[in-house]
Amino acid sequence: MNLPSPGCASLCPSEGEERRGQIAGPGIRARWQAFLALAACLAVVSAVRGQPFTPHVGYVYPGGGRQGATFEVVVGGQYLGSVSNAYVTGAGVQARVVEYNRPLNQKQFGELRDKLRELQDKRLAARQSPSSTNVWTAADDKTLTEIRDRILKNPPNRQGNPALAEAVTVEITLGPDAEAGEREIRLGTPNGLSNPLIFCVGQLPEVAKPAAKSPNPDLDRFLARLGRKPASSSAKSETRVTLPTVVNGQIMPGAVDRYRFGARKGQRLVVAAHARGLIPYLSDAVPGWFQATLALYDAKGKELAYDDDYRFNPDPVLFYEIPSDGEYVVAIKDSIYRGREDFVYRITLGELPFVTTIFPLGGQAGTQTPVALAGWNLPVTRLTQDNSERGPGVYPLFMRKEELISNRVPFAVDMLPEGLEQEPNGAQANAQLVTLPVILNGRIDRPGDWDVFRIDGRAGAGLVAEVYARRLASPLDSVLKLTDATGRQLAFNDDHEDKGAGLDTHYADSYLRATLPANGTYYLHLGDAQHQGGPEYAYRLRISPPRPDFELRVVPSSVTVRGGMAVPFTVFALRKDGFADEIAVVLKDAPRGFTLSGGRVPAGHDQVRLTLSAPPMPEPAPLRVSLEGRALIHGQAVFHLAVPADDMMQAFMYRHLVPAKELQVAVSGRGASRSALRILGETPVRIPAGGTARVRIGASSSAFADRVQLELSEPPEGIAIRNVSPVSEGAEIELQADAAKVKPGLRGNLIVSVFTGRPPALAQPGKAPVNRRRTPVGSLPAIPFEIVEP
Numbered sequence: 001m002n003l004p005s006p007g008c009a010s011l012c013p014s015e016g017e018e019r020r021g022q023i024a025g026p027g028i029r030a031r032w033q034a035f036l037a038l039a040a041c042l043a044v045v046s047a048v049r050g051q052p053f054t055p056h057v058g059y060v061y062p063g064g065g066r067q068g069a070t071f072e073v074v075v076g077g078q079y080l081g082s083v084s085n086a087y088v089t090g091a092g093v094q095a096r097v098v099e100y101n102r103p104l105n106q107k108q109f110g111e112l113r114d115k116l117r118e119l120q121d122k123r124l125a126a127r128q129s130p131s132s133t134n135v136w137t138a139a140d141d142k143t144l145t146e147i148r149d150r151i152l153k154n155p156p157n158r159q160g161n162p163a164l165a166e167a168v169t170v171e172i173t174l175g176p177d178a179e180a181g182e183r184e185i186r187l188g189t190p191n192g193l194s195n196p197l198i199f200c201v202g203q204l205p206e207v208a209k210p211a212a213k214s215p216n217p218d219l220d221r222f223l224a225r226l227g228r229k230p231a232s233s234s235a236k237s238e239t240r241v242t243l244p245t246v247v248n249g250q251i252m253p254g255a256v257d258r259y260r261f262g263a264r265k266g267q268r269l270v271v272a273a274h275a276r277g278l279i280p281y282l283s284d285a286v287p288g289w290f291q292a293t294l295a296l297y298d299a300k301g302k303e304l305a306y307d308d309d310y311r312f313n314p315d316p317v318l319f320y321e322i323p324s325d326g327e328y329v330v331a332i333k334d335s336i337y338r339g340r341e342d343f344v345y346r347i348t349l350g351e352l353p354f355v356t357t358i359f360p361l362g363g364q365a366g367t368q369t370p371v372a373l374a375g376w377n378l379p380v381t382r383l384t385q386d387n388s389e390r391g392p393g394v395y396p397l398f399m400r401k402e403e404l405i406s407n408r409v410p411f412a413v414d415m416l417p418e419g420l421e422q423e424p425n426g427a428q429a430n431a432q433l434v435t436l437p438v439i440l441n442g443r444i445d446r447p448g449d450w451d452v453f454r455i456d457g458r459a460g461a462g463l464v465a466e467v468y469a470r471r472l473a474s475p476l477d478s479v480l481k482l483t484d485a486t487g488r489q490l491a492f493n494d495d496h497e498d499k500g501a502g503l504d505t506h507y508a509d510s511y512l513r514a515t516l517p518a519n520g521t522y523y524l525h526l527g528d529a530q531h532q533g534g535p536e537y538a539y540r541l542r543i544s545p546p547r548p549d550f551e552l553r554v555v556p557s558s559v560t561v562r563g564g565m566a567v568p569f570t571v572f573a574l575r576k577d578g579f580a581d582e583i584a585v586v587l588k589d590a591p592r593g594f595t596l597s598g599g600r601v602p603a604g605h606d607q608v609r610l611t612l613s614a615p616p617m618p619e620p621a622p623l624r625v626s627l628e629g630r631a632l633i634h635g636q637a638v639f640h641l642a643v644p645a646d647d648m649m650q651a652f653m654y655r656h657l658v659p660a661k662e663l664q665v666a667v668s669g670r671g672a673s674r675s676a677l678r679i680l681g682e683t684p685v686r687i688p689a690g691g692t693a694r695v696r697i698g699a700s701s702s703a704f705a706d707r708v709q710l711e712l713s714e715p716p717e718g719i720a721i722r723n724v725s726p727v728s729e730g731a732e733i734e735l736q737a738d739a740a741k742v743k744p745g746l747r748g749n750l751i752v753s754v755f756t757g758r759p760p761a762l763a764q765p766g767k768a769p770v771n772r773r774r775t776p777v778g779s780l781p782a783i784p785f786e787i788v789e790p
Helices: 015-020 028-042 106-128 138-153 217-225
Strands: 008-010 056-061 064-066 070-078 085-088 093-101 166-174 181-189 197-202 206-208 238-240 245-250 257-263 268-274 292-298 303-307 317-321 326-334 344-350 354-359 362-364 368-376 382-386 393-397 409-414 418-420 438-443 450-457 462-468 478-484 489-493 511-515 520-528 538-544 549-555 558-562 566-576 583-588 595-597 607-613 626-633 636-641 643-650 654-659 664-668 678-680 685-688 692-698 708-713 719-727 730-737 747-756 775-779 783-788
Touching: 056 181, 056 197, 056 245, 056 344, 064 166, 064 206, 064 245, 070 181, 085 093, 085 166, 093 181, 106 138, 166 181, 197 344, 245 257, 257 344, 268 292, 292 317, 303 317, 326 344, 354 409, 354 538, 362 368, 362 418, 362 438, 409 538, 450 538, 462 478, 462 520, 478 511, 489 511, 520 538, 549 583, 549 626, 549 636, 549 654, 558 566, 558 607, 558 775, 566 626, 566 775, 583 595, 607 747, 685 692, 685 730, 708 719
Parallel strands: 064 197, 206 245, 238 257, 362 409, 418 438, 549 643, 558 664, 685 783
Antiparallel strands: 008 708, 056 070, 070 166, 085 181, 093 166, 181 197, 245 344, 257 326, 268 317, 268 344, 292 303, 292 326, 354 368, 368 382, 393 409, 438 538, 450 520, 462 511, 462 538, 478 489, 478 520, 549 566, 566 607, 583 626, 595 607, 626 636, 643 654, 678 692, 692 730, 708 747, 719 730, 747 775, 747 783
C-alpha cells in the first residue's frame, strides 16, 4: 500500500493498486466489507469540510462580578464563531450567550462602505432637490443605520491581534448565595470546549469601565469620514467611586486609569490589584503577563504610595493609613505602558481585611494548630486551624470581618511530627538538636540570619531536607547546605524547580538529598540567598529520610471528544525523593460509559499520553472527570488525585503547568451507536528493535463507504505505521521500529489519530497535484508498547 507519510497509512487501497491486483486474493472483498464496518466506528463526517478549530479564549472582561448581580461580560479570543454556550464552575451562577462579533474583512468592509456612501449621497440629493426620483424613505434610513452600526461594532483591524479579534458577549447571573472566590469560565462550540479563564465572584459593589478595543486605524478613518473623533483618542480616564468597591478595567497602550474617592482620617486603606492573577501568562509578551503598577495620590497630585509588586507576587498591593479627610486618587498602569484587550484588572479598594503574614505556615494532620496573624483591618490576630479531618495538602486560610472575607493565604498540612525553630541557633556551636523525621516551623528573623540544626546520623543513611516558603507565600529565598562536624560541605542547594508550582517563575525553595558517609554529627544550615530577613520570612523545613512519592498533572483541563471515539491527553508525573516506579492512572468515579486506555506512567518516565473514550451519545453540557494515580511504595498502596492543568507559554519560550479547578470533558457529535473500538490481544505490544509487530483493532458496525486514514500522533522518533490491513471484524496495524533511533526498553503509549477523506493524490504529468481535504474525527484507544530485543 502507498504510505502517505512516515507514520501514516491509508485504510483504503488506491485505485491503481486495485487495478494492478496487488491486494487480490480469496475472500478479499469480504475482508474489506468487514474492514469498512470498522470505518463506520471510526468516523462521522463533519458537516464542515476541513480542519475544525477548537475555540480559544484570551480574556474575559470584566473578570468578575458581585453576588446577586446580573451583568454582561465580553469574552475575547479566536474560533468563537459557533459558540452556543458558556459554562462557569461552581453553584449559583448562570451564563447565557448573547452575541458574537468578529471584525469585518477588507472585502466586507469595502462593500458596506460603498453602500453607505451611496445611501449618504442619496439622502443628500433628496434634501437638496426633492423630486420623484430623489426620495429618501424610512427603509433607506433604517438600512443606513444598520450598515453604520455594523461597521462600528465589527470594524476591520489589520493591526489587531488575531488571537483576541473575536468576541462573545455573555450574560452572567450570580445568585445572592453564590460562594465568593475564583471560578472558571469556558465557552462551548460544536468543535469543542475552550480553555478556562479565571472568573471572580465578589462581595463588594463593582464598577466596570466600557470594554476597550485595540487601536484601529481603519475605524479611525471611517469615523473621520462621519465627522466623529477617532476611537483611539484618549477618553476621560478618571472615574469617581465610593469605598469600599471593586473596579474593573482594561489597560490599553500608554493608558493610565484613575479612580477618585473620598476618605476619612484614620482609615486603613488596602488597594489590591488582581491582574496577573486573572491571566497568569501571556505567550507573546515580556515578561509574560500584565505587570500592573499602583500609585496613590492626594487631591493635589502628590504621590503618597507606590507599588509594582507585592513581595514576589507581580500583582501590587498598597497599604496606607489616611492622614486627613479629603479626596484621593488611585492610578493603575502597565509598568512600561503596554496595553491590550487582555490587560484586564480588578482592584479591591477600601478598609478591607488583608492577611500579610501567618505563623506557622502549616500544621500536622489530625491536630489543631494555633496560628498567629498579621495584616490590615483584621478582627483578631490569632486563630486555630482545625486539621483533624485534613489529609496532606495545602489549604486556603482566610479571615472574616463581619460579612467580608479577606484574601486567602496557603496553609500546609503534613503527616510528619512538627516542631518550632528555637533561637539562638545561628552557628554550629549553638545548633538546635532535632530528631528525625520532623517538620520545623521557623523564621529568618533578620537580614543575614542563619538557622542551624544538628542531626545525629548513621553511615549510609539517606537524608532529605526541603524548604517550603515561597510556595507558601513567604518572601524567603532559601539556601540550604549540609556540613559534617568539621564544617566540610557535603551538599548545597539554592533553588529547586517544582513543576507543580505552575504560577511560580522563580523556584526559590531549596531541596537537597544526600547519603551520610559515616556515623556522626551533621549540621543543616538554612539562610536567605538575598541576605534578607524579618517576621514575614517564615518557612517549613522538612528533614527526614527520603519519602518516595508523586503527584500527577493532567493536561489540558478542557477536553473535547466525539461520541464513541477517544481523545488523547497527557499525564505528567511529578516524582519526589527518588521515586521512579510505575504509576497506574485510573478514572475516579467516572460518568457512565467513559473508559481510559494506556493508563500507566512507565517506571522512570515523567509523562505519558493516554486516551479517554466517550460513550456514543453526546452530552448537553461538559462533564467533570477525575483521574487518580496509584502506586506501590515500600509495600504500601498510595493514591493521589490528579490535578487538572494547562500547559501555558510565557514570553515566547517558557512553559508552565498551571493548575485548573476542574477537568471538564465535552462529548460532541454522535459516533457509533452499538459498539466502541477496542485493542485486541495482549498489551503492551512488543516491537523488536529493527523489526515489526502487529496490533489488531476490533469493532462491529454497519457498512461505511467513505475513506479513512490512520496516523501516529507525536510518536517516539523511529516508530511508524508500516501497513494497515483489513481482517475479520476489524483491522490490523503493522508497527515498525527503527533500530537506529529506538533502543530496547523504551515504553509508553502510541496514539493513533483517525481522519476521513483521502490523502493528497500524486501529481500526474502536466497536472497540478490534487489537494484532497481530510477531517480529523478522533483517536483510537491508546496502544501501550515496549521496544524489545530483536
